[in-house]
Amino acid sequence: MSGILAYALHYEGAFNKNSLGGVSEAAKLASQLGCEAHAVVIGDVSDELAASLGNYGATKVFRAKDAPEGLAQPVVDVMAQVMDDAGHQYALFGGGLLGFEIGAGLAARLNAGVTMEVTQVNLADGKLTAERPIHGDSSISTSSYKDRGIIIGRLNAFETAAPGDATAEVEDVAVALSEFSTRATMVTRGEQRGADVDIEGANILVAGGRGLGKPEGFELCEALADALGGAVAATRAVVDAGWYPYSTQIGQTGKTVSPKLYLAAGISGAIQHKVGFQSSENIVAINKDSNAPIFEYSDLGIVGDLNKILPKLTEAVKAKKG
Amino acid sequence: MKICVLVKEVPDAAVEKRINPATGRMDRSGERNLNPYDTHAIEAAMQVREGGEVEVDEIIAVTMGPDSAVRALHKAVSLGADRSVHLSDESLAGSDVVATGYALAKVLERESPDLVLLGQQSDDGECYTIGAVVADYLKMPSLTQVIQMDVTPGKLRCERQAEYGYDTVEIQLPAVISVGDAINEPRYPSLKAIMGAKKKPLDAVGIGDIGIEADRVGEAGSKVVCGDFKAPPKKAAGEIIEDEDTNDTVEKIIAWLDERKLLS
Numbered sequence: 001m002s003g004i005l006a007y008a009l010h011y012e013g014a015f016n017k018n019s020l021g022g023v024s025e026a027a028k029l030a031s032q033l034g035c036e037a038h039a040v041v042i043g044d045v046s047d048e049l050a051a052s053l054g055n056y057g058a059t060k061v062f063r064a065k066d067a068p069e070g071l072a073q074p075v076v077d078v079m080a081q082v083m084d085d086a087g088h089q090y091a092l093f094g095g096g097l098l099g100f101e102i103g104a105g106l107a108a109r110l111n112a113g114v115t116m117e118v119t120q121v122n123l124a125d126g127k128l129t130a131e132r133p134i135h136g137d138s139s140i141s142t143s144s145y146k147d148r149g150i151i152i153g154r155l156n157a158f159e160t161a162a163p164g165d166a167t168a169e170v171e172d173v174a175v176a177l178s179e180f181s182t183r184a185t186m187v188t189r190g191e192q193r194g195a196d197v198d199i200e201g202a203n204i205l206v207a208g209g210r211g212l213g214k215p216e217g218f219e220l221c222e223a224l225a226d227a228l229g230g231a232v233a234a235t236r237a238v239v240d241a242g243w244y245p246y247s248t249q250i251g252q253t254g255k256t257v258s259p260k261l262y263l264a265a266g267i268s269g270a271i272q273h274k275v276g277f278q279s280s281e282n283i284v285a286i287n288k289d290s291n292a293p294i295f296e297y298s299d300l301g302i303v304g305d306l307n308k309i310l311p312k313l314t315e316a317v318k319a320k321k322g
Numbered sequence: 323m324k325i326c327v328l329v330k331e332v333p334d335a336a337v338e339k340r341i342n343p344a345t346g347r348m349d350r351s352g353e354r355n356l357n358p359y360d361t362h363a364i365e366a367a368m369q370v371r372e373g374g375e376v377e378v379d380e381i382i383a384v385t386m387g388p389d390s391a392v393r394a395l396h397k398a399v400s401l402g403a404d405r406s407v408h409l410s411d412e413s414l415a416g417s418d419v420v421a422t423g424y425a426l427a428k429v430l431e432r433e434s435p436d437l438v439l440l441g442q443q444s445d446d447g448e449c450y451t452i453g454a455v456v457a458d459y460l461k462m463p464s465l466t467q468v469i470q471m472d473v474t475p476g477k478l479r480c481e482r483q484a485e486y487g488y489d490t491v492e493i494q495l496p497a498v499i500s501v502g503d504a505i506n507e508p509r510y511p512s513l514k515a516i517m518g519a520k521k522k523p524l525d526a527v528g529i530g531d532i533g534i535e536a537d538r539v540g541e542a543g544s545k546v547v548c549g550d551f552k553a554p555p556k557k558a559a560g561e562i563i564e565d566e567d568t569n570d571t572v573e574k575i576i577a578w579l580d581e582r583k584l585l586s
Contacts, residue, residue: 011486070489072454073463097484101466104451107420108458113546114419116451133554142550149546152451183494184463187479190486204584228584236483240469240504246487253467253483261584282582283560284575290564297557300578304565312572320576320585 001148002035005079005088008053008061009098010045010069011190020056021158022094025121027057028161029092032123038062038088039168040079043069047170054168056161061168062086064175070189072101073181080109081175089148090128092121095155095275097253103152112148117271119157136293137271155252155275194245197231204230204261207250207277208238211266211287211306215243220310221265227317233257235273251276265306269294286310323495325367326382326435327403328426328456329360330444331394354390356397359441361508366501367439368402368509370473380404384429386414386422396519400511405523407433413529416541418548423455425539428532430460437478438498442467450500457498464498465491469505 006026009016023039030037039058041050043065050061064078079091079102091106093099100116107114119140120131130143130151143149199205206225208218218232225232234244236251250257252272262280267273269285269292277283278297285298286306295301302309334355364383371378383398383406385391395406409429417425430438438460443450450466457464470481478493482502493499511519529536537543561578565571579585 009485016485070484071465071491073457076458097467100451101454101464104419104423104454105458105464107545108423108455111420111545113544114451115546137554140552140554141548142552144547144549146545146547178461180457180461180463184465184497185492187490187492189489190484191488191490193488237504240483240502246483253485261579261582282584284578295560295562297560299560300575301560301562302565302571302575303562304568304571308568309565309571309575312568313575316572316576317579317585320580 001087001089003088004030004037004090006039006092008039018094018096020160023056024161025158026092042067050170051167054166055163058168061170062173075102076105077177078175091150093152095153103150107150113145114150115143116152117154197247199231202231204228205233205259206263207233209235209267210237224314227314268292323376323378324380324435325437327363328440329385329398330357331391332357356394357444363439363441364401365506365508399522400515400519407525411528413540417539418544418546421539421544427456427459428534436496440500442502453500462498463493466500467502469502
C-alpha cells in the first residue's frame with residue numbers, strides 16, 4: 001500500500017482554501033515518501049476544475065459525480081472505496097468541519113488510525129507521523145500509525161503551494177453509497193445569516209464573545225471599533241445565538257484574519273476561535289475570568305469587567321486620537 | 323422513542339489549572355465532572371420529550387470510563403436521564419477514537435435507540451469526532467454541530483453551520499446527532515433530582531457482557547500510537563493587568579497601544 005489521498009471540498013465552482021492546503025501538503029509528503037498524491041472530488045466538478053488540482057501536486061483526481069457534496073457520509077463511502085481499490089496508505093484533510101466528520105467516519109470504516117487538529121506532518125522511517133497540540137495547546141503529542149493513517153489538519157495548518165502548471169488525470173468512479181448515507185439529505189446549503197460585513201481587510205478588529213452577556217453588548221465593541229478605526233468581529237457562539245452576523249465570525253467555520261490589532265472582549269479563546277486569528281500582530285484580551293485560555297496567548301491581557309473598561313477605553317482612544 | 327445520550331467525565335474547568343513544573347504539562351488530576359458540552363445533549367433530549375411532537379419513552383445516559391465516571395452519569399440523570407449505562411473494563415484503557423467509538427457502538431446496539439445524542443466536543447479537548455465514528459459502526463446517518471433540531475415522527479430537520487454558511491439537513495431516524503452549545507441553555511438540576519440521581523437504575527457492564535472483542539479495544543486494539551510529548555514553541559508571555567482602578571487600567575492600555583503605533 002502506498003500513496004496519499006486528499007479530499008478537496010468545493011463550493012460554487014471553487015476549491016476550499018484549506019483543501020488546497022491539504023492537497024499541497026499531500027503532494028509535498030508524497031514526494032518525500034516516494035509515492036503519489038491523489039485527490040478526491042465529489043459531485044458536480046468540471047473536468048477543468050478537477051484537473052486544476054494538478055497545479056497543487058495531485059497527479060490523479062478521482063471524481064464521484066453522482067455522490068452529493070456537503071455531507072460527510074457519502075464522501076466516506078467514496079474515499080473508502082477509492083482507498084481500497086487504489087491502495088492508498090494515508091488520507092489527508094485540510095482544516096474544516098467536513099474534514100473532521102469524513103476523516104472520523106473513514107477511520108471507523110477502514111479501522112485506521114486517525115489524528116485530528118494536526119499542525120505538522122513529519123516523516124519517520126518511511127512513514128508519516130502527525131503532530132497535534134493537546135491540553136489547550138500546552139503540549140504537543142506525536143501520532144504514528146500501525147497500519148493506515150488518517151490525518152486531519154487544523155484550520156490553516158497546511159500552506160497552499162504556489163500553483164504550478166501541471167494537469168491531473170481525472171478518473172470518474174462509480175460508488176454505491178451505503179444505505180444509511182442516503183438517509184440524510186441537504187435541504188439548503190450555505191445560507192448567509194445577517195448583514196454581509198467585510199472584516200478581512202480591517203487593520204484593527206474588536207471581537208466580541210459570549211462574555212458580552214447580551215446582544216446589546218456589541219454596542220460597546222462597535223463604539224470602540226469606531227474610535228480605533230477598525231471593524232467588529234464575533235465568535236461562533238454569539239453568531240449561532242443570533243447576536244451578530246455570520247459574516248463577522250472568526251474561527252473554524254468562519255473567517256481567518258491577521259490584523260495589526262485583535263482586541264478580544266468577553267472571549268474565552270477556545271481553539272476553534274484561536275485558529276482564526278492567532279497570526280494577528282497584537283492580541284489584546286479583556287475577560288473577567290483570569291483562567292480564560294485566551295490569556296495564555298494574548299500579548300496584553302486585562303482581567304476585569306468589560307462593561308466598565310470598554311466605555312472608558314473608547315473615550316480615552318477618542319481623546320488620544322483627537 | 324428511545325434516546326441515548328453519550329456523556330463523558332472531564333476535569334472540572336472550575337478547578338484552577340496547574341502546570342506540573344517537572345514535566346511542563348497540565349496537571350489534570352483533581353475534581354472531575356460531567357463534560358459541560360454534554361449537558362446540551364441531555365437538555366436537547368429533554369426538549370424532545372417535552373416538545374410533544376413525538377413520545378419519548380426513555381432517555382438513557384451512556385458512558386465509557388473508569389469508576390469515577392459514575393459521577394458524570396449521576397449528573398446526567400439529575401438533569402433528566404431516566405437511567406444510565408456504565409461501560410467499564412480494564413481492557414478499554416488506552417483506546418483511541420476508533421476503538422472507543424466501536425465499544426460505545428456495542429453498548430448502543432444493545433439499547434437500539436431511535437436517536438443518539440452527544441455534545442459537540444469534550445471539554446478536555448480530546449476529540450469532537452466520536453459521533454461520526456459511532457454512526458459508522460451503527461450504520462446510522464449522522465450530523466455534528468447541530469444548533470437547531472426539529473423532531474417529527476421518524477425524521478429530524480437539523481441546522482448547523484458548516485464551511486460556507488448555515489446548512490439545513492433532513493435526516494431519517496435512527497440517527498446520531500452531536501449538538502452545538504448554541505442549541506439550548508441547559509437547565510440546572512433541582513435539589514430533589516440531585517438527591518434522587520443515585521437511586522435511578524445504573525447498569526454496569528464489562529466488555530464480555532456486550533460482545534466487545536478484546537483485541538479491538540485498549541492500547542493493543544488501537545491503530546494510532548500517541549506519544550513523544552513535547553512542549554510547543556514558547557511564545558513570550560504576555561503582560562497581564564488586573565483591573566482594580568479602571569482609569570489606571572485604561573491609561574496602561576492606551577500607553578501599550580500607543581507604543582505599538584496602533585492609535586495613529
